[in-house]
Amino acid sequence: MKAGRGLSTLGIVLIVLGTAGCAGGSGAPASTSAPPPGSSSGISPSTGTGTSTITIKDFAYGDPLTVAAGATVTVTNMDSAAHTVTADEGSAFDTEVKGGGGTASFVAPTKPGTYAYHCTFHPGMHGTLVVK
Numbered sequence: 001m002k003a004g005r006g007l008s009t010l011g012i013v014l015i016v017l018g019t020a021g022c023a024g025g026s027g028a029p030a031s032t033s034a035p036p037p038g039s040s041s042g043i044s045p046s047t048g049t050g051t052s053t054i055t056i057k058d059f060a061y062g063d064p065l066t067v068a069a070g071a072t073v074t075v076t077n078m079d080s081a082a083h084t085v086t087a088d089e090g091s092a093f094d095t096e097v098k099g100g101g102g103t104a105s106f107v108a109p110t111k112p113g114t115y116a117y118h119c120t121f122h123p124g125m126h127g128t129l130v131v132k
């Protein structure tokens, strides 16, 4: 039976969805809470560019990020608290990002797969990095 593996994958997806959706319920992520006008911090949404960015905000990593194998991933932390991006298994990646708009970067694994990660400071924070 292959049901076991399928359920395992589904479980990860549900955890990610649950983390990302706790503020907005069902439907689209609540990304409409733009910063107030005039207070631009120089950080623009990384949509459509070649850069792979994880933006941490409100103790959440956001949607799962898909990157190329070995790509450099930049992490931006909009919270006041410091966070880490730490692979759940093994030592695929582990980087600390200071709060207040701090940035850090790490190199994505070269082995394709789905990598769950978390914050060592806040065990409730979970994210997913997909390498292909």
Ligand SMILES: [Cu+2]
Pocket: 082, 083, 084, 119, 120, 121, 122, 125
């Ligand atoms: Cu954290």
